[in-house]
Amino acid sequence: MTNVISHSVTKGATGRGDGGEAAPLPQRNSQAGRRKSRREARVAPWAFISPSLVLFAVFAFAPIIAAVVLSFQNVQVFGGGTWVGLQNYQQMLTAPLFWTSVWNTIVFTVGTVPTSTALGLLLAVMLNRKLPGRGIIRSLYFLPMVVSGVAVSLVMVWMFNSDDGIVDAFLQTIGLPRIDWLSSPHWAMVTIILAVVWGRIGFCMVTYLAALQGINPSLLEAAQIDGAGNWRRFASITWPLLNPTTYLLIVLNIVFSLQAFDVIYVMTGGGPGFSTTVLIQYIFRSAFTDGKMGYASAVGIFLVVALLVLTWLRSRLSRKSEDFA
Amino acid sequence: MSSPFSSSGDNALTRRQVFRYAAAAAGTVALGSTLAACSTGAASSQATVGPNTKADLVLTTWNIAADIVTYKKFAADYKKKYPGVNIKVQVTPNGDFNQYLSTQLAGGNAPDIIRNTWQQIGRWAANGGFIALDDYLPKDYGKDFGSTFWSAAQLDGKVHGVPQHTDTFGTYYRTDVMDQIGAKPPASLDDAWTWDELVSLAREVKKATGKSAVAYGFEGVNTAYRWLPILYMHGGKLMEDDGKTPAINTTEGVEAIAWFQKLYSDGLIPKSNTIKGSTTAAVENTFTSGEVGLMMWGDWIMGDIGKALPQDKWNITYMPKDQSAASDLGGNLLSVSKDSKYPAVAADFIQFVCNQQNMQYFCENDLFLPVRTQLMNTQLNFKSNKEQMAVFSKQASTVPAAMAKVETLPDFAAINQVLADQLDLCFIGQQTPKATAKNIADGIKNASS
Incomplete structure (x- = not known):
């Protein structure tokens, strides 16, 4: 998965999306481009999964963690709770x-x-x-x-x-x-x-x-x-x-x-x-x-x-x- | 009990709300409500209501079509008086009303004005969900209300809701079945069938219907308390006057449970009419389909019965009596939630709805019984079923004050669950009346502690 994304991002970085050979770039630019590509390769997966990750965190993980915390408390529907351990x-x-x-x-x-x-x-x-x-x-x-x-x-x-x-x-x-x-x-x-x-x-x-x-x-x-x-x-x-x-x-x-x-x-x-x-x-x-x-x-x-x-x-x-x- | 409006507690409350609500609902609604709570913050009160007052309020009610129309009319009338005040009527599904309210209160975004029952008010008053209204009500405001109702609206001497109406149980009977067996229903409270007479009659009714005899107005777990009039008729009581000590595990208590259990075991009450398994439509159907000839239930279902059966096929008489007469405590109060930004306006609107004129309008149009003493002693001009409403009006005077006091206790929701669990087990023959009384007593002790 990472390779695929990396490959496509790299292609995108050259400005060519046609699958053809990229034109040779000067050495300095090439190093900077690789760094940029690597950075983008690291960021891209997170960008793709972040919407669902945020939704999961907010609507699934957070409530579960909250429920774990609550399970150690004596708490009514609302009002203060007291810590009761196990x-x-x-x-x-x-x-x-x-x-x-x-x-x-x-x-x-x-x-x-x-x-x-x-x-x-x-x-x-x-x-x-x-x-x-x-x-x-x-x-x-x-x-x-x-x-x-x-x-x-x-x-x-x-x-x-x-x-x-x-x-x-x-x-x-x-x-x-x-x-x-x-x-x-x-x-x-x-x-x-x-x-x-x-x-x-x-x-x-x-x-x-x-x-x-x-x-x-x-x-x-x-x-x-x-x-x-x-x-x-x-x-x-x-x-x-x-x-x-x-x-x-x-x-x-x-x-x-x-x-x-x-x-x-x-x-x-x-x-x-x-x-x-x-x-x-x-x-x-x-x-x-x-x-x-x-x-x-x-x-x-x-x-x-x-x-x-x-x-x-x-x-x-x-x-x-x-x-x- | 700390004030839900204190600014120092707001941050802690909000953080806790996130945890609490998430555990309760564990989902979308939970977070939405909590975020809403965070954004709205603490409620601010408004001292007076005048022509220039501006406020947007929400009144929540369960789903009775006629009531919704009436509440909207009251909101419109109030707007004529105070053009800057908009009151939206919000309808909450009947069966989920208490759960909706719990989560809304926990999330800090409960509606301003809440229609609630006698059986639930104690709980919300005790945990701070409803605010005390004393500061917003004129002195001696309660003197015009029936004492049983006004007492039941208070917790620790503070008023947490204004009684709007009551309703109660009577005995529905099918005229064709009564004619068939030659029975003449009682015409007055004094002549009400005794328990023995009712059982004898029920056996005849069962022969006539070929199926069963008498249905009882259970509609699921939340309505287990409707059995309590049977206990009080027999001289028993659920709890002592201190509101803490169980009192059902007595000879009277065990006998009352045994009497009702026998109605099931003898096939006089339909098998499907259990406390937990009964649904409104299914129980009504036992009566309208002719499976039973008698049905003990409230005035509010007359509309349903009237749609399914011609008026000459059914009528109402009084509840049976034993050592004394008794009936169910129904009806509602209007309360102001802790989350209201405009508690003074909300309290003022509640007084408007519950004034003599509007209470009379509400009762006459929507077929309920008034809770203001002057109206209680007045012949109301009910929109329909006048004869039947007269029976219910008289029956309402038999609601035991001690029972009303128990049903408005803060722990009554949990006590009601105990009743549902133990009585259901007993009525389906899985537990003896003696064990049932003992288990209810033990359950009440746990619930109260």
Whole structure:
């Protein structure tokens, strides 16, 4: 990257951008030009990345650092805070509801990430073929992604209503028993997972579809000529080549799942009981209901660290599997 | 409590705001608000309001269409009186109102005038979000307001909001269902159904609807406190008069919880009507669709019910009673935020909105109940549903003063969360009433500490 930029900047410095030979310059001017080029080569990358760097610093890094500082304080919504050291973290680790939230977050993540990724892949493979109305079908699957999460959740509340929801009515029609989708602590999490997976499949599908279309067809044709069947071609060629996309989707889906808030907030409010209270919900109630901003920040930092560890682990696993391949 | 306006504290406050707000919102809005706070600086007060006063103020309200129209009318009327004063009505989404307000106050750019509830005012008054209005109000200003409401507007003897209206719960009933089972709803408070009568009736209603019997006006976690009238009807109480000691873990408390839990376990309340899982539209639908024949809820949803059901299909009667009658404390106050640059103008406008004439206009047009004593004793000419509003007016007199006092405590937001957690667990059958009462008491101790 640096070489490319350096080369182009150097060319620019000669006043020629046509790719032709630069005219010989006097020695002194040449040294000054090289210094200038080197300086520009050092500056240029920063100039390019500085807008996003500034945005990240202001809107991501600064809040994270601020949250770290806050997590060591006892602080209300506003007014002065007092330094309490690790007290918030100690309190967090001994709070039963914190561990309930951690467990619910794990269940929710395990329930949503592999399911939405796998179903997205399945749909992408199906829709990567020539089908009538393929464009429309793709759009339909992607549609939930562009609809407001709150709107989707409100519709889901109606559909999964335990008293007169359309899902239970359908189950009864085909002779199955009714299910207390949202009012049973055992089924509420399942319902939330279904709603989230439905909304996320389209995103996974489109991402996989783009990756599938980037695979060189000659590889698959060569394998076919060598006698490889559909499954063999998928397992030995397509799937390994999709590995970077799978890695990306798993990481993104984990992030989405750990940050999921709107669907749960609207559909169950974390209930019944605590059955759908996940970490983000717990942070929200600690901050805005209990007014404990310092404590909420401590839980937030825990979530960030958990996310980093998960991403690192996934990265390591991905690298190992690539090495093995 | 240090003054939020002291200049010495401004720098420290701003720096802290950056940290605090960033942790809370962690994003764009956070920084924007904080920068806005930095740029606006401390509020400056204006001693008097006169014809030459110039001020731009913002009043924030939740989203009720009729109320927005009325507030805009009041702003326009006030501008006629003081041409230099512009008051913009800002609408904040209903469910997120408290979160918006938290972040706006934390960022130092909260609106000047804030419509808020009895259940939230204590919190904002205690942490300095709302300013004390005593210096801006005439002496004995509160004598014209109902004593329960005026007391609830004060913290440590300082007035932090002017009561604008109240509303309360009644029992909605479907006339077709009542006719079907041959029941005659009570015509007076004295004749209100007892708990036993209500349960017997509910069993008949359930047979008639084939589904369930009675819905309750829960609309999510923030509305858990609406169960409290049941506790007070049974002679129980949430807290002692000191406002610190829990008092629910008693025989009366456990019995009140058990009675309500049984309504769920017997299928008399719809399964979906849990505290945390209920949404406004879904609960209303149980009534309008005929899934239930009874519904205990407030006067403010009459408009929704009236749109979905012809008037001859439903009516209102009183809340049931046990050892005493009781009902929900609804309504709002208007307060001035710590961030207002013109607290005197804001306070003056609040008095204008809450004067007798405008309070009457607001209540009659938007179907609320007044909190000025003279209006409370007057037959108001409500724009619609006059008969039903008369029932609610009488029911409003049964709001227990002790309950009102508890609901306006500074820690009530956290206490309400405890109620939501523990009652929800109990009503879905995951916890016994006895354990629920104990857990609520323990939760209140933690919240208060």
